[in-house]
Amino acid sequence: MVDVNDIRNPAIALGGLTGLDRVFTFHYDETNNIRRLHLTPNGLNVRAPQCFVLGGIAHAGLAPVLDFEDLRTAFNLQRSSVELKLKHLGKGDFLALLDAPKVCTFLNWLKNSNAFIHFQVLDPMYWSLVDVIDSIIAEHGSNELIAIAPLLKNDLYWLLRNDPDETPEILGRYTYPDVGRVRRATFIAELQVILKARQDLFPAFNFQMLKGLLQIGARLERLPYLEDERPNVLIDGFGSFYLHRLALFKHSNHILDIEPSIQDFLAGLELKDGEVALSNFSFVDSRSAPWVQVSDVLAGLLGKLFIFASNNDLEEIFASLSGLNGHQRAALDTLIGLVDRSTDECPAFVQYINSLEDQRRLAAIFDS
Known part of the structure; x- marks a missing residue:
């Protein structure tokens, strides 16, 4: 049995976190989930693991009703599309995505909604x-x-x-x-x-x-x-990061995309909130959950952002930012505004588990 308060209370004390007793509805998706990182005779099983991102959309109280047809109309998706994916809005690296008109439309759509964004970013090698x-x-x-x-x-x-x-x-x-x-x-x-x-x-x-x-x-x-x-096993799954979120926001409702390994991990813990079974989360098929689809796009975009920050030093980042065209600058400003709005609402919506250097690089982007 795992009492989530044994995870939650030290995290609150260590980080001085506030606002966690409020009720939110979180929708989640992930990107760069390598599931396992281990050493082999030829090196890592994943030669260059990228930052794992678990994140998505949060609403105060209940999430508003969202139909997939609303997404199809908002982002001019083809009739053959059955769910929203980042590839439907743009392709390429972070800078290329900022230049994609539909990505800008997506970010403005989020800005005009009552949604907040939330994410955890983890550098597996760090x-x-x-x-x-x-x-x-x-x-x-x-x-x-x-x-x-x-x-x-x-x-x-x-x-x-x-x-x-x-x-x-x-x-x-x-x-x-x-x-x-x-x-x-x-x-x-x-x-x-x-x-x-x-x-x-x-x-x-x-x-x-x-x-x-x-x-x-x-x-x-x-x-x-x-x-x-365990010899040669660096990471045996990302279940603990899901668990941390469920524990930290134990009063909120968490809706996650189906991920069998995470479902099995959580099911094996017998989660409790004190003496009461914890039942604040559910797994859904993303095709039936448009807010999870929106979370998929956001997590994918953030994953590209963290790769950009990790792969470029500060001088290269400043050079790239100074060379942004108008569309890219507008899209980045909107993304920065979403992060600021969300952390103003609840600083714990955002968590970084990466190096100080990469956090400095991200700060350079978010402060630009």
Whole structure:
């Protein structure tokens, strides 16, 4: 049995979150769900995993009735279309989608509705690698290290993120995350060698802090999240991220697209809200749920945005933004307005599980 309050209450306390007792109706879809990330003799099973996005549309109270024919009319869909998909509105990368007239129409349609948008974004490799930092800090128990943990996680990820061949090869040699006590020192020593070789990637302060943390790790007797784990399995599913949403907004109604693996995961938890069974979610066929179809388009567009941010540094992002044409600028401004309107309503509508660097890149886009 899982009491969702054991997930919800610490999250509220840690994040200072408010407004979560209000009743909303959430519709969901996802994009870039690789379902499982693991190490193979040839590297990762997915060579370059992209950000997983779980998100969609939220309404205060009940969602208004929406018929698929309304969507067909609003976005001039072909008569053969049976549901709304992002490909019906535009194709290509994020910048190409901003230039698609139907994407602009879609964003303006959302702007003129009473809808909010919500999303969680997760970088699978970032999530997988930060166990190194969490293990050292948890075992060492230093409040000073806890305070700078996000910076240390960002820098470790920066050290390893841009080498899709070498990083999995290193992790595979140690059956990461099941490094174990015998190989712990060798693993940390190898990270130290890489850090020294790539010192020029970091400001002096960042380099010294990460170097110091790895030196601490080399002296510890154990690394709790890097032993007694499933060998070579970095992510075994995204069910916990669905669970976090259901727990955080336990008073709301959550309507999700059918995903058998997530249904099985949640069914096996016997979810409770105190002594009462939690029944605040349901799975539906998207063809019968137009708001889920709208969520599909939004999640897909956001997925393209996060890929754009992840694959371009700040200088490249500023150059791209300065080169936007009028249609692209208008579409981006509308998307930014939707995010602002939604986070003003409830900051917890948006959650980032990615590096500080990628969050800076996204901030550059949203503040443009």
